[in-house]
Amino acid sequence: MxxxxxxxxxxxxxxxxxxxxxxxxxxxxxxxxxxxxxxxxxxxxxxxxxxxxxxxxxxxxxxxxxxxxxxxxxxxxxxxxxxxxxxxxxxxxxxxxxxxxxxxxxxxxxxxxxxxxxxVGRFSSLLAHGPVTMRHDTHEVTCHGKPVTLTAKEFAILAALMEKPGAILSQASLEDRLYGWGDEVASNAVEVHIHNLRKKLGKEFIRTVRGIGYKIGDNL
Amino acid sequence: MKSIRGLLFTALLTGLIAAVALTGMSVYLRVLHELDVVFDYQLKEVAYAATMAHPDQLLLPLPSDSASYEREARLAVQIWKGDQLVYASNPKRPIPKQRQGLTTLYLDDRQPVMGWRVYTLYSKDKMIQVSQPLEARREVGIGMAWRSVRPLIVAAGFLVVLVLVSVSYGLRGLKRVASDISSRSATSLDPIEEAGLPREVVPLVHRINDLLNHLGHAFDAQHRFIADAAHELRTPLAVIQLQAQFLERNTDEKERAEAHRQLKGGVRRASHMVGQLLALARLEPEMGGSADEHLSLDDEAGEVVFDLKPLAEANGVNLALDTDTAWMIGDPEALRALIYNLVDNAIRYTPAGGTVAVTVRPSGVNALLQVTDTGPGIPPAERERVFERFYRLPGTSAGGSGLGLAIVKSALDKLNGTIALSAGEHGNGLKVTVSLPRAGEEPTEAPESG
Incomplete structure (x- = not known):
């Protein structure tokens, strides 16, 4: 955030x-x-x-x-x-x-x-979509009930995507949320984080929309 | 305590009694003189009447006996034929025979008051003598004097009551002021209503209002100062809290070491703020306690420069001192706070490699202290405001208390000095010129002879 x-x-x-x-x-x-x-x-x-x-x-x-x-x-x-x-x-x-x-x-x-x-119109710190739940206050993430460990950047990307399921977020917009001024951003940084998230939460959870960005998978 | 009403009452009563007594006395004396003439005439009249009357008629009571005035006159008639007393209207009054005419007679030497006025008339074979006690004359005189004074006494009574009532009425204004003051809370410093007060009381109330106004300003200043101080202490404390928390949460050893260093800086800043607040509070005029000592401005400047040398070295600033002897009289603590804050400020705002120069020179009736630095200076538009408490120049966040120049100003007020800010050499940096009233050299104790 x-x-x-x-x-x-x-x-x-x-x-x-x-x-x-x-x-x-x-x-x-x-x-x-x-x-x-x-x-x-x-x-x-x-x-x-x-x-x-x-x-x-x-x-x-x-x-x-x-x-x-x-x-x-x-x-x-x-x-x-x-x-x-x-x-x-x-x-x-x-x-x-x-x-x-x-x-x-x-x-x-x-x-x-x-x-x-x-x-953003939410009332709880708990976000849930499909098999994945995440808590903003404790930074705990689970997948199919099992705890998953995420880095701060991975958590931030996941939170951004899960806040608006179905919305497509561009790479630039994700970068904007992740990095402040003066942070060194590698050109493929977001891609690397998405890759790691897929490894931890399953390939289908985050989908790539070609040429536009990323979104949470629909049928999970 | 003296009561205005009591005082008035006493004065009025004394005056009135004196007036009544004087009036009564003067009436009495004048009436007595006139009565002598009238009564003497009456004595003669009665005597002549007796010569014409038949002796038998004289045995009857005098026709005028029934009249109170005549009774008061207490006349008595004696008639002699040859040496024999043939008639006495009042046998209890043995007045001896007198020679022709009016006589004042004192029969009893021991009682000179008991005198008589006698008219003796020789007529052919008879001698008629009419007498009157002087006492009677006095009584008539006193009666007349009393009657003339009586309305005066009644008027005086009315006057006393009238004056006392009107004084009470006039003093109602004071009573209102008193109840106004006693009904207000200790913190209420609103002025007392001046309208409707007697003219004599207005100056007093006016003075009280001036005092209240003055106190109100002092209280406001105090409140503002406390509010400002509380506000300004919050940020350094918040910094310490965040730094401590960061130190607690962080596990990275390298970052913890840095956080530790920052925490120390935060604590230093908070204690600096507290120290400056206390220094300023001590210089408040309300604190009083100003010591007038003979001070050497050059010595004091030298000591401050010595104390601040480590800070200058740490900041990479060259600190130079150049002084001539200059004496002054004033409060040593105020002078020290003045010089310390000026030099400390100069060092803090001067970038590394710069110079801070402190000079002391006598100049006419003044002693001049100059602190020149090669820092960013103060724009002319800001040169008034920088003396306000907690005012910091926009863009400076050197972690200062914002009190340094406010302390300088308070100290100057205490030392009766003036200050001028100008650009330093070649228009760069800041030159602060403080002018203090100069005194003669301290009288050194004469070396003991012998």
């Missing part, structure tokens, strides 16, 4: 990025509202983490601008402002959730998953 972190404090941004990566998220980090606008226009993010106390243009301004454009981008506000008035204002401005500093990174990860889930 790819996240956009908008945070001007260097140390905080670094520490949060490290923790979220450990949770299997791909995190792009910008330090100003202006950079966040550029990032939002170039890539698709499952959730945006927004600090309110940004220099120059504030997080509130960015938040209300995004909502004014009818952009449904899931947004979690992260801030040191704990006054009830600020929390209410943040939510009323269109934030999906609110996290006050300091916080536990596990809690933030759970909030990110919850917001991401709701944004």
């Amino acid at each position: 790819r996240l956009l972190l908008v945070e001007d404090d260097r140390m905080f941004g670094e520490a949060l990025q490290q923790n979220l990566r450990l949770d299997g998220f791909t995190v792009d980090w910008v330090q100003t509202a202006e950079d966040a606008e550029v990032a939002l226009s170039t890539a698709e993010y499952a959730v945006m983490l927004l600090d309110l106390g940004l220099p120059a243009k504030s997080g509130f301004d960015l938040l209300s601008e995004i909502r004014a454009q009818n952009n449904p981008q899931p947004i979690i506000v992260i801030t040191a402002r704990d006054a009830r008035r600020d929390r209410i204002r943040g939510l009323d401005y269109g934030a999906d959730d609110y996290q006050v500093k300091p916080f536990d990174s596990d809690e933030l990860a759970a909030r990110i998953r919850a917001v991401a889930r709701r944004s």
Whole structure:
């Protein structure tokens, strides 16, 4: 799952990025509202983490601008402002959730998953299709009831495909979800991950649609 | 405590009593003089009347006896023929024979008050003598004086009541102010309503409102400071929490070592923030406790440079010191905080290979401290705002507290100094010029002779 972190404090941004990566998220980090606008226009993010106390243009301004454009981008506000008035204002401005500093990174990860889930209209962390089940919270995957071990990238690709069974996802769109800025991406990286997934879950589970991309198999 | 009402009551009563007494006395004295004339005339009239009356008639009570005025006059008539007293209207009044005319007579030396006024008239064969006790005259005088003073006393009573009532009415404003103040909570600093108060009370309430206003500003500043401080401490604490968590979750030894280093940095930053907050709080004017000591600006600058040498070396910054002797009077802690934060800031914002120069020069009535660096400088538009608490220049995230220059400003206020920010040499970097009032050299103790 790819996240956009908008945070001007260097140390905080670094520490949060490290923790979220450990949770299997791909995190792009910008330090100003202006950079966040550029990032939002170039890539698709499952959730945006927004600090309110940004220099120059504030997080509130960015938040209300995004909502004014009818952009449904899931947004979690992260801030040191704990006054009830600020929390209410943040939510009323269109934030999906609110996290006050300091916080536990596990809690933030759970909030990110919850917001991401709701944004695609799901209600549970459990995804199931055919013989395969996967849990977003524990990263457990089973096939025919037996546990399967996946790497973080494999998990991310599987999650993307299983979230919309039947939808075809292009290689570029999968790459976009998997890799943040600055990540080295080999040209055949997605193909390699798909190959490994088929080995673990069976050849028929993921189908290739020639010239377009990949989708979950229909008759399983 | 003195009561305004009590004071007024006493003053008014004393004044009124004095007025009544004076009026009564002056009426009495004047009336007494006039009464003498009137009564003397009456004495003569009675005496003449007696000469014309038949002696038998005189045995009858005097016709005027029934009249109260006459009774008060207490006249007595004696008639002699030759040496024999033939008639006395009041036998209990043995006035001896006097010579012709008006006489004032004191029969009893021991009682000089008990005097008599006597008119003696020789007429052919008779001698008629009419007498009146002086006491009677005084009594009439006192009666008249009393009657003239009585309405005054009644008026004075009314006056006292009227004044006391109106004072109470006037003091209602004060009572309202008092109940206004006593009914409010300890934190309410709203001004007291000034409308409808007596003019004499308005200045007092006005002063109180000024004080409340002043206190309100101080409280607001304090609240803002605490809110800001709490807010600013959250981020360093959040960093530490995330770093600690990362260290706990990560199993990669190499990454753990790096995380450990970062955690130390996070803790250092949080403690720096706390230290700066405390420094700023100590410099608050409300904290008081300013010591006025004789200080050597060059020595203090030298010490700060010595302390910050390791930081400069760690950052690869060349730290230069050039001082002349300059004395000043002020709070040593404030001066140290001032110099330390200026030099510390300069070192932090100067890239490796740069130079930070500290100079001290006496200049007229001032002592000048200059800190010049080769860092990015501060744009002219930002040179006011950088002194605000927690204001950081956009684009700088050196992990500073955002308090350094706020501390500098508070210290300057305490030391009565001024500060000017300008571009450094060739328009690069930042030149900070601090101007402090200069003092004479510290009086060194004279060497003991002998």
